Every structure is written in structure tokens, then in C-alpha cells.
Amino acid sequence: MKMRWGAGLLAAAILFVAQPQGSAEEVISPEIYQWVQSTSRQNYFFNKQQMYFGQDSQGKLDANIVLVPVLKTYDLVQIQDVQAKRRWKMLPMEGYNDLVGTAEYLRFDLDKGTVTVYKHEDLDSEWGVLSVTTSDKAVKIADLSEKDVDGIFYRTILKYAYAHIDELVDRTEKVKKAKVTDDVKKKLAHLKNPELKKAEKEAKAEGNGSDKKKSR
Structure with missing residues (x-):
């Protein structure tokens, strides 16, 4: 049985298919996903309805950690590039003829100024998860230039988080039952x-x- 991209995220999303770069944002709900930028290869979104503060082992809200799921949709060239790299690494190709993008899960450490992509899921056109990779590698955001695509993406997410602190606190309390x-x-x-x-x-x-x- 094929895994599905996070049930909560799936329920909140509009099903998308591979689209030309210019129209990707038109088929993803702006009520849920905040578009940040489009390059020649990818569209970048973050899920503003699934953004939370972290929690410590006692269930207390951790105001130093912000957790955010993001979505990137690919154009044909990016899809072919991912497919080619998987073939070169001799990784499984099942379902990759229907690859349309990726879901990533970010952990921001506000004190350290870092971001960790702790989970990466390749997605097909029905939100099926083709593969999952995990990582604990933290990237220092200050080391990314102002023109760096990922740097722009991460800084935009943080700017949104800082502007919606009360909303994040309320959601983390109600949904995650975090203690404040x-x-x-x-x-x-x-x-x-x-x-x-x-x-x-x-x-x-x-x-x-x-x-x-x-x-x-």
C-alpha cells in the first residue's frame, strides 16, 4: 500500500498535477499554502496552517523551535534531473515517472539561527509518497547569501512566523496541547x-x- 503525504496536510490541500511553472500557484490553495517564489525549475510554498512551535519532553511549548512543512513543485527539467540522479545512484525508480514535487519538513532553531530539513518526501501527482529521506544536518541561515534561493525561502518563512507569533502559540496550544x-x-x-x-x-x-x- 502506497504511503500518502501527511494526512493533515493532504486534507488541507487541493490535488495538483504537474503544471507549467507559471500556473502552479493557481492549483494550490492560497488559504493554506503561502507562495514565496518561483525559479525556472521549482515553485516554493510553505504551509501556514501547519506551522507550530516545538515542545520539550515535558510537553511545554518551546518558543525557540518553529516547525514548518513546505511544498516544492517541479517543472519537467527538474523532474528529469531528479530521475537521472536516482538512476545514477541506482536507487528505486518505481513511481518516479509520475514525480511532481517534494514535501519537506523544516525545523528552525531561532537561538542558533539554523534550519534543518529533517524529512524529505518525493511526491507523485496523487500525493503518494515515492520515497522518504531524513537528516539532522543543520544549516546556518546567515551563511546563505541574500540571493541564495533557499536563503530567501527560509528568511521569508521566518518573517511570517515572527509576524504571526500569537497565531502559532494558539495553534500549538490547541492542537498539540502544549503548555505555556x-x-x-x-x-x-x-x-x-x-x-x-x-x-x-x-x-x-x-x-x-x-x-x-x-x-x-
């Missing part, structure tokens, strides 16, 4: 207002300096 404690609320306040964190850090540094002078 006082320390989590403080972290969230810092995300909304970076200057607040800076001011608190400076005040703490000044306080430590005064204490040292008194002890002399």
Missing part, C-alpha cells in the same frame, strides 16, 4: 520585541557591574 508557562511567555515577549530582551540584558549587566563595585 511564565518562562515561555517571557521568551515569547522577547520574540515579539527583541529590544525588550536587549534592555533586560543591559540592565542585568549594569546590575552586575554595580554589585562588583560595592564588593570592593
Whole structure:
């Protein structure tokens, strides 16, 4: 039995078929998927309705981690390139004549400024999962140039996340049953207002300096 791309994502999506690059965004629901960019080979979307904060082992919301599923649809040249690479690596080709794109699952670490594509799924025209690969390799976003396609994609996703923090918190609480404690609320306040964190850090540094002078 063929696997299907994440049930929650599938239910939220409009079935797509391989399309010319210019029309791909027309067959994917803009209510669910935020289009970011189109290159000559791929269209880039992220699922804004399945964006969550992470959770720690105690079920507490982790405001440092943002989890986002993304979708990339391919043109014919990209499809042929993927097929050729799989043949060269002697990987299974079953179903790859119907390849249309990929689903990837991203984990952003806000403190470290990194992103990890922890799961990659090749998809056919019926959202069937052709293959799955996983990785724990983290990429430093600052190392990607302003013109780098992936860099643009990741920075756009983060910009959206920062602008919708309350929405992400609410969804993570309701759907994932995450706990929001006082320390989590403080972290969230810092995300909304970076200057607040800076001011608190400076005040703490000044306080430590005064204490040292008194002890002399």
C-alpha cells in the first residue's frame, strides 16, 4: 500500500498535477499554502496552517523551535534531473515517472539561527509518497547569501512566523496541547520585541557591574 503525504496536510490541500511553472500557484490553495517564489525549475510554498512551535519532553511549548512543512513543485527539467540522479545512484525508480514535487519538513532553531530539513518526501501527482529521506544536518541561515534561493525561502518563512507569533502559540496550544508557562511567555515577549530582551540584558549587566563595585 502506497504511503500518502501527511494526512493533515493532504486534507488541507487541493490535488495538483504537474503544471507549467507559471500556473502552479493557481492549483494550490492560497488559504493554506503561502507562495514565496518561483525559479525556472521549482515553485516554493510553505504551509501556514501547519506551522507550530516545538515542545520539550515535558510537553511545554518551546518558543525557540518553529516547525514548518513546505511544498516544492517541479517543472519537467527538474523532474528529469531528479530521475537521472536516482538512476545514477541506482536507487528505486518505481513511481518516479509520475514525480511532481517534494514535501519537506523544516525545523528552525531561532537561538542558533539554523534550519534543518529533517524529512524529505518525493511526491507523485496523487500525493503518494515515492520515497522518504531524513537528516539532522543543520544549516546556518546567515551563511546563505541574500540571493541564495533557499536563503530567501527560509528568511521569508521566518518573517511570517515572527509576524504571526500569537497565531502559532494558539495553534500549538490547541492542537498539540502544549503548555505555556511564565518562562515561555517571557521568551515569547522577547520574540515579539527583541529590544525588550536587549534592555533586560543591559540592565542585568549594569546590575552586575554595580554589585562588583560595592564588593570592593
